[in-house]
Amino acid sequence: MRKLFKQAIAFAMLFGVVLTACNRDNKAEGEKSNTKVVKGLYSFGPEMKSFTLCEDGREYWVADSVKNLELSYSNLNFEKPYEPVYVELEGYFAKSDTATVSDDFDSTLVVTKVIKISKEIPDGPCAQ
Template sequence: MRIRYIQYFAFLFILFLAASSCNRNPKEPAKPVVYKGLYSFGPEIKSFKDCDNSQEFWVTDSSAMLELQYSQMNFEKPYEPVYVEVEGVKIKSGKEGLGSEYDSTLIVKKVVKITKEIPQDMCN
């Protein structure tokens, strides 16, 4: 009888582990994608405009490099757009906060390229 209880609890434990390992965060895809577009930064706006479809996103810089490299370009005024290629993931924006007016948020994981020169053939 005691062995049955041990088997029962072992089965429940294994079932719990299996269920919890399948519980990924559905808001954030596992693999980052390269996005190419225009990034603007200032006191109230951190936005990205995708060159492929002109969709705009709020930006969260988890790499801690995008905002740093942008500020090192020494613009005289904020919100000057720059061309960027970044690895990141898109998630649905929250309902509150600065990015709430955007449908989606781009979480930047890595900066591939940042330049003041905006390619006219890609981003009009």
């Protein structure tokens, strides 16, 4: 009887581990499937990383998952922080972590790829 009980406990623990692993994979797949290309203005400085969507002017906090966006921005050699640049990015939107993000941003753009970054802001909805 004791051996059967130990086997049942081991099975339950193994089942929990498998269930947790599958749940993580589904979450990652869900994020990948929500990836889209967005165009807008990006500003970067010591206290803020923001993206303003050209099509509707909504503003998002930015999480640079590939660590390429901040580097590309820095390479443009601005004299002052927070100068807006035109960007085309691939990424997905997620709920902001209130512990690290200002209350002004309820959503975060998680960048997975930098397609284009330019000091030249095109005419149209992105022009200020």
